[in-house]
Amino acid sequence: MANPVKSAVSVRGLRKAFGPRTVLDGIDLEIASGEFVALLGRSGCGKSTLLRVLAGLDRDVEGAADVPRTVSIAFQQPRLLPWRKVWRNISLGLHRPDGRSTALKALEEVRLSGHADAWPLTLSGGEAQRVSLARALVREPDLLLLDEPFGALDALTRLAMHHLVEDLWTDHRPAVLLVTHDVDEALLLADRVLVLDEGRIVAEHHVDLPRPRRRASVVEQRTRVLADLGVDVETAA
Numbered sequence: 492m493a494n495p496v497k498s499a500v501s502v503r504g505l506r507k508a509f510g511p512r513t514v515l516d517g518i519d520l521e522i523a524s525g526e527f528v529a530l531l532g533r534s535g536c537g538k539s540t541l542l543r544v545l546a547g548l549d550r551d552v553e554g555a556a557d558v559p560r561t562v563s564i565a566f567q568q569p570r571l572l573p574w575r576k577v578w579r580n581i582s583l584g585l586h587r588p589d590g591r592s593t594a595l596k597a598l599e600e601v602r603l604s605g606h607a608d609a610w611p612l613t614l615s616g617g618e619a620q621r622v623s624l625a626r627a628l629v630r631e632p633d634l635l636l637l638d639e640p641f642g643a644l645d646a647l648t649r650l651a652m653h654h655l656v657e658d659l660w661t662d663h664r665p666a667v668l669l670v671t672h673d674v675d676e677a678l679l680l681a682d683r684v685l686v687l688d689e690g691r692i693v694a695e696h697h698v699d700l701p702r703p704r705r706r707a708s709v710v711e712q713r714t715r716v717l718a719d720l721g722v723d724v725e726t727a728a
């Protein structure tokens with residue numbers, strides 16, 4: 492028998508309700524080991540709720556969700572502790588004697604060497620987000636959950652972050668689930684793009700373009716994904 496692809500995430504029949512409101516309505520989802528998946532959907536369709544469940548932050552659900560033992564999550568806001576230096580933010584909770592050198596290595600990877608002893612409030616938005624990525628990666632997660640990590644950044648910083656995340660993913664190869672509102676971002680980074688609508692996965696696009704990808708190369712697929720999001724590109728502003 493051929494070697495089956497190892498799953499990092501296996502979700503079956505996942506349901507989540509807040510009171511009378513069903514937010515996740517029977518999600519089935521497989522993510523292969525090392526696969527990069529993007530999740531698109533309108534505001535309020537349940538994207539962050541799904542990520543929270545996969546991160547183990549919300550266990551009050553129906554259905555089954557198998558995830559790896561090491562899961563890291565990074566949010567739109569870096570959520571750094573302002574009273575701890577950058578390196579301590581990264582090594583927090585690692586419980587290793589070599590916490591500082593591990594943090595320094597992670598900072599080097601996110602191209603922030605030299606900021607180890609800085610205070611978080613002295614960092615730019617992009618720098619703080621890179622610290623947040625370093626903190627997520629230092630745990631060597633088998634699953635990395637990214638909840639709109641570039642959403643608050645300006646266009647140029649965002650572009651640099653795309654390259655950085657792709658490099659980090661290539662070097663470490665965790666499975667990734669990236670929540671974004673940006674169709675181009677999804678198509679530039681992911682192997683597969685899912686569209687969530689009212690708590691259900693309603694469309695799936697495989698992105699077979701060679702890497703590194705350019706914006707021009709995703710134009711054709713962009714139209715199809717936008718159609719699944721209910722956006723008519725002819726009339727969209």
Ligand SMILES: Nc1ncnc2c1ncn2[C@@H]1O[C@H](COP(=O)(O)OP(=O)(O)OP(=O)(O)O)[C@@H](O)[C@H]1O
Nearest residue numbers: 509510514532533534535536537538539540541672
């Ligand atoms: N703790 C909560 N209590 C009650 N309702 C909640 C709670 N968390 C989320 N919801 C509701 O669940 C729905 C889905 O929220 P969720 O944050 O998952 O959406 P989203 O797709 O990530 O949206 P956005 O793109 O705007 O971040 C929303 O209607 C939200 O109001």
